Structures are given as structure tokens and as C-alpha cells.
Amino acid sequence: MTRYSRVLGQLRRMLVLGLLLLPAAMSWSSASRAQDSRPINGLIMLIEFEHIEGVRHWETQLGYRGFTALVQVQHNVLAQYPEDFARMANAGHVIAGIHSETAFWGVPYEEQLLRMRIAKSTVEAVTGQPMRVFGSRYFAYDDNTLRAADALGIEFVLGRGTAGERAVVYDPIEYEARVISVSNVPFAEMGTGSLCDYSLWARGASHEDFAVVLDRVLHELHPSDMILVSHAYLGGAKLDWWRVYEDVLDSPDVSWRSFDQWLAALDTVTLPVAEIPVNMEVLYEVPQPAIPLEEMRNVPGLFPLTNPQPQSGFICPGCL
Numbered sequence: 125m126t127r128y129s130r131v132l133g134q135l136r137r138m139l140v141l142g143l144l145l146l147p148a149a150m151s152w153s154s155a156s157r158a159q160d161s162r163p164i165n166g167l168i169m170l171i172e173f174e175h176i177e178g179v180r181h182w183e184t185q186l187g188y189r190g191f192t193a194l195v196q197v198q199h200n201v202l203a204q205y206p207e208d209f210a211r212m213a214n215a216g217h218v219i220a221g222i223h224s225e226t227a228f229w230g231v232p233y234e235e236q237l238l239r240m241r242i243a244k245s246t247v248e249a250v251t252g253q254p255m256r257v258f259g260s261r262y263f264a265y266d267d268n269t270l271r272a273a274d275a276l277g278i279e280f281v282l283g284r285g286t287a288g289e290r291a292v293v294y295d296p297i298e299y300e301a302r303v304i305s306v307s308n309v310p311f312a313e314m315g316t317g318s319l320c321d322y323s324l325w326a327r328g329a330s331h332e333d334f335a336v337v338l339d340r341v342l343h344e345l346h347p348s349d350m351i352l353v354s355h356a357y358l359g360g361a362k363l364d365w366w367r368v369y370e371d372v373l374d375s376p377d378v379s380w381r382s383f384d385q386w387l388a389a390l391d392t393v394t395l396p397v398a399e400i401p402v403n404m405e406v407l408y409e410v411p412q413p414a415i416p417l418e419e420m421r422n423v424p425g426l427f428p429l430t431n432p433q434p435q436s437g438f439i440c441p442g443c444l
Contacts, residue, residue: 164342165349166378167291167386168193169306170356171322173224176205177426178360183212189373192382194351196220196259196282199246206250213251218383220257220282221247227264229404236260237272244276256280262406263306263318267397273301280304284403285318290347293390296397303400306351309337316405320353321365326411331364338368342377349390350378361427362420 168186170193172179179195186193195209195217202209213219221243228236240258247255258273259265259282273281281301285308286292294303307319311333317323319341324334341347352372359365372378381389393400 163377163379164347165386165389166380167351167383168373168380169351169353170195170360171197171222171320171353172201172356173198174201175357175361176201176208178354178356178358179208180360181366181423181426182354182356182360183208183215183217185370185373187215189380191373191380192216192218194218194220194257194383196222196257198222198224199243202246202250209250210252213253216382218256219247219251219253220259221255221278222258223260226260227262227406228260228269229264229266231266231268233268233271236268237275240269240272240276240278244278257282257304264404265303266402270296270299270301270303270397274299282306284308284405285316286401286403288347289319289341289345289350291349291351291390293387293392294400295392295394296400297394298397302392304351305401305403306353307341307347308403309341311337316403318353319351320355321359321369322355323353325358325365325413325415328412328414330414331362331368334365335368335371338372342372342375346377349386358417361423362417363423364421366423 168182168191170179170182172195179197179201182193192215195212197209197219199222209219221240223239223243226235226239239260243258244255255278257280258278260269263282263284265281265283269281273279278301280293281303283294283303283305286305287308289307289309291307292305294305296303308316309319309324310316311324311327311329317327319337321334324337329337338352341350352369354360354369359369373380379389
């Protein structure tokens, strides 16, 4: 057999093999495209430290759509408006606890245990349901946080974002409690922060900037799983910011799910705690807004004339 004949035979075999593999390759490509085009597994998270009006507006709008949220409320708001949060818990919203004064990085175990126990008793006294989720200032946590959560039967601890715009749930092998790492996005030179109205506003972003960030997350980055956060006194109470959220709530690019449905739809990452990535970046503790809160338009009819508004110097101790 000549060298030419051998090469020709090899080319023929390669052609036949390629034709045999083509349907499988096309099927894989179609499956990949289908995966990319599937709606994002989305969870709404609300945070509130001062007032109730924005929370009530969110509650109403989510109710219209049949949605519920993860709701993290500071103790003073829980104490002042217990009926609101009892009602929301009964409707399926998950009410989370918070200790906003201290970031739980390197805090002794006994102190963390005490602070978490106080948050748990406060939430459960209002809702009549077990407190399943807890977060400290900046969503900081460490081994002591997970150990304390196990001791108190708390299922989830909130953590800063570690996978960009994709939210991740980590299951540390050594503990029963799991870590919810929220969606995280950069903005200008101010570092990264939660996919959140306050986080961007505090770094000088406008509602138009927020809309651009969300559009890129939904249509370019398109993560499999996402947590969209709103500080309710901003996203639920200020008209222009609310309209950005309203558009996303009605977007076909996201399947908004309840907390448990959202958990069931994602793949949990199981790792030794030492291998779970930790984000400790906090570059903007003092807000530097381009537009002060008091200069923004309120959602019509939301505030009585005598109701005080959060001021621009207010430092939110939450997700940042």
C-alpha cells in the first residue's frame, strides 16, 4: 500500500468517525445553549434597619406576583412592628436574624453564641417559627460562627460573595450549618459589594447605574443562581430605584423562587471549611452617595408627611 493510499484511508476513517460523532456534538451544544438560556434561579432578599414603609411596599408587590423573600430585619424594627413580620412569616417569607454591630471575623465563640442567641430569641418571639438564617455585620463569619450556629440549631449563615455574580451555598464538612454566599459585583474603583441597591448607592451609583449592572448580570453574565438584595428604605421606598427592581421582578430571565425552592434548585458545594473561600473586602464603610436619600422621590403615597427619612450619612451595617 502506498503512502498516499494509507493517508487517504485515514482521512476516510476520520470523516466517518466525525459523521458518527456529529449528532452527539450537536446534542451537547444544544444542551449547553439550553443551559445558558434557562432562567436564573433567583432569590429576593430584603434588609431593613429603620423603617417599615419600604418593607410593606415590597410585601405588597411580591404578594401580587406570588413571590416571597428572605427578610433580614434589625431588632428595633422587629420590636416596633411585630405584626408585620409575623404576617410575613405566616405568608412564607423567611425572617432572618442579624447582629449588625460586630463583624464576626475573629470574635470569640462565647460572644458569637450570645449574640446569635439574642437574635434567635428576638426573631422567634415575633414569628413563632424557628430562625433558620443569621448574618453578622458585613455578612462576616468564621469557624466560631458555624460552631455557634450548630449549637443553636441555625441552618444557614450569610457570607459575602465569593463567586462574582453567582450566589453559592457551601456545605462545610465539619458543621451542620451551611454558608450562603451572596451575589457580588464590582463598581468603579470602590471594590465589590452585594448585588444590592444600598451597596451601589453607597459607592456613588445612581439608579441608572444600578439598572446597567443588573442588565449585564441578567443578559451577559447570566449566573445559574443569584440573590438580589434590597435595603427596603431605598429600593422599596424611592421611586426610581423601585422601578429598576420592578423591571427585574417581571423579567423572563429570572425564575424568582421562595427560599426553599431556591435552595432546591441549586447545587450545594461541599468542602472542608478551610477550603471554602472567604471574602473580607470592605472598602466603603462610609457612604459616598452621588444623590442623598432625602433628595430622591418617594414612591407615591408611601410615607406620611411626618415620617422621618433615613439620612445620607446613615451607615448601613448590613451587607455592604
